[in-house]
Amino acid sequence: MTLTTLIKGGLVVTAADETEADVLVEDGRIAAVVARNSTAAASLTADRTLDATDRYVIPGGVDAHTHMDFPFGGTFSSDDFETGTRAAAWGGTTTIVDFAVQTKGHALREGLDRWHAKADGRCAVDYAFHMILSDVNEGTLKEMDALVEEGVTSFKMFMAYPGVFYSDDGQILRAMQRTAANGGLTMMHAENGIAIDVLVEQALAAGRTDPRHHGEVRKALLEAEATHRAIQLARVAGSPLYVVHVSASEAVEQLAAARGMDLPVFGETCPQYLYLSTDNLAEPDFGGAKYVCSTPLRPREHQAALWRALRTDDLQVVSTDHCPFCFTGQKELGRGDFSKIPNGMPGVEHRMDLLHQAVVDGHLTRRRWIDLACTTPARMFGLHPKKGTLAPGADADIVIYDPRAEQTLSAETHHMNVDYSAYEGKRLTGRVETVLSRGEPVVERGSYSGRAGHGRYVPRGICQLLN
Numbered sequence: 001m002t003l004t005t006l007i008k009g010g011l012v013v014t015a016a017d018e019t020e021a022d023v024l025v026e027d028g029r030i031a032a033v034v035a036r037n038s039t040a041a042a043s044l045t046a047d048r049t050l051d052a053t054d055r056y057v058i059p060g061g062v063d064a065h066t067h068m069d070f071p072f073g074g075t076f077s078s079d080d081f082e083t084g085t086r087a088a089a090w091g092g093t094t095t096i097v098d099f100a101v102q103t104k105g106h107a108l109r110e111g112l113d114r115w116h117a118k119a120d121g122r123c124a125v126d127y128a129f130h131m132i133l134s135d136v137n138e139g140t141l142k143e144m145d146a147l148v149e150e151g152v153t154s155f156k157m158f159m160a161y162p163g164v165f166y167s168d169d170g171q172i173l174r175a176m177q178r179t180a181a182n183g184g185l186t187m188m189h190a191e192n193g194i195a196i197d198v199l200v201e202q203a204l205a206a207g208r209t210d211p212r213h214h215g216e217v218r219k220a221l222l223e224a225e226a227t228h229r230a231i232q233l234a235r236v237a238g239s240p241l242y243v244v245h246v247s248a249s250e251a252v253e254q255l256a257a258a259r260g261m262d263l264p265v266f267g268e269t270c271p272q273y274l275y276l277s278t279d280n281l282a283e284p285d286f287g288g289a290k291y292v293c294s295t296p297l298r299p300r301e302h303q304a305a306l307w308r309a310l311r312t313d314d315l316q317v318v319s320t321d322h323c324p325f326c327f328t329g330q331k332e333l334g335r336g337d338f339s340k341i342p343n344g345m346p347g348v349e350h351r352m353d354l355l356h357q358a359v360v361d362g363h364l365t366r367r368r369w370i371d372l373a374c375t376t377p378a379r380m381f382g383l384h385p386k387k388g389t390l391a392p393g394a395d396a397d398i399v400i401y402d403p404r405a406e407q408t409l410s411a412e413t414h415h416m417n418v419d420y421s422a423y424e425g426k427r428l429t430g431r432v433e434t435v436l437s438r439g440e441p442v443v444e445r446g447s448y449s450g451r452a453g454h455g456r457y458v459p460r461g462i463c464q465l466l467n
């Protein structure tokens with residue numbers, strides 16, 4: 001017999017509402033959300049009661065952009081599915097959507113099977129996959145239809161990284177035409193990689209080898225240009241478009257203009273672009289390498305545009321792009337040549353808290369916090385209403401959140417498998433207290449009770465934001 005759980009006394013916050021309500025969980029699903037002043041609330045009983053007095057009760061986070069055990073620059077990201085999903089659970093994220101990789105010259109199926117093998121039996125929370133297209137050809141295009149049918153409904157392409165993941169405009173157009181026909185969503189890493197490589201070569205030839213030059217050569221205008229081009233290609237193909245890790249205000253302008261024309265164009269940013277900047281990339285003694293990611297961190301002036309776009313819905317999702325590499329032995333591969341620093345930063349554990357801090361600081365409302373971190377990612381990637389909300393029938397992925405707890409982020413205390421924190425010493429108000437994944441406690445009042453293998457693969461439907 002399965003246990004029933006009653007979460008009592010909290011403020012239930014969803015993207016749509018804030019209600020003093022109690023939440024009843026049965027068989028891993030939400031059975032009822034009952035307003036506290038109703039007669040029904042008085043008669044609710046369960047095998048186990050969790051006290052949420054003075055706490056928020058929110059949906060588990062949906063992080064739609066992670067890279068566990070991801071190959072880059074001759075190494076692999078340092079979190080695998082076991083350590084990465086455990087850290088996600090600690091941070092109140094109960095679903096991740098990771099990127100399976102097609103290797104050049106190989107089938108999508110081969111890459112997807114490899115990602116299933118990496119994740120199967122290892123995850124602490126539920127997971128799904130996008131597919132990275134590294135080699136768009138006739139075979140790839142045919143396979144895309146089958147993947148959409150089986151629940152891998154989004155495909156990432158790269159206008160960056162020539163010779164590695166890069167697709168040219170013709171390949172991009174063909175793949176977009178395919179998603180226009182099969183209901184898939186095209187995701188784009190929008191940076192002009194061909195032009196960037198020229199600037200990289202020139203910088204290195206001039207002796208500009210430090211990490212800060214990574215930010216300088218990956219120019220905001222080259223993000224904006226690629227964003228513009230991706231939008232026009234999507235228009236020609238008649239396909240929806242989701243631009244990942246947007247960091248430049250000029251790229252936001254492109255998205256806003258497209259959305260102003262009612263085009264099905266969406267965008268995501270990440271906490272690192274909201275809180276960190278080129279100042280971090282300039283940290284001495286190669287310290288800037290910790291912050292090398294692409295798109296790169298930008299000068300602080302870009303942040304206001306990103307916060308504004310999150311409020312006005314020109315950006316709809318905040319994901320982490322969690323792709324950690326240890327400083328020792330991994331980031332160090334690029335000492336003396338910034339182009340050899342593996343690209344990516346850790347973050348899967350801190351997204352919910354960093355966005356709650358945005359509520360504290362007045363950038364976002366509580367409901368918008370939940371919308372950006374839980375509900376819209378679930379709808380964008382075909383997981384709603386099973387994931388991303390608190391409503392009868394939804395999976396009981398629930399976080400009890402203490403909005404007044406104080407914490408200081410540090411590599412000493414985080415749970416990600418990486419030897420530094422991008423936010424070392426940052427003080428935050430608010431903290432995840434208890435996390436349920438399909439009704440099972442995975443974090444209980446600050447101690448871990450999850451297990452590898454609890455997390456299940458979730459096939460996805462198509463994007464739910466299209467008319």
Ligand SMILES: NC(=O)NCCC(=O)O
Pocket residue numbers: 067189245292293294295321323343344345
């Ligand atoms: N973002 C990053 O620097 N690394 C991960 C790969 C990608 O998303 O481009």
Ligand SMILES: [Zn+2]
Pocket residue numbers: 189244245294295
């Ligand atoms: Zn990318």
Ligand SMILES: [Zn+2]
Pocket residue numbers: 065066067321323
């Ligand atoms: Zn990424």
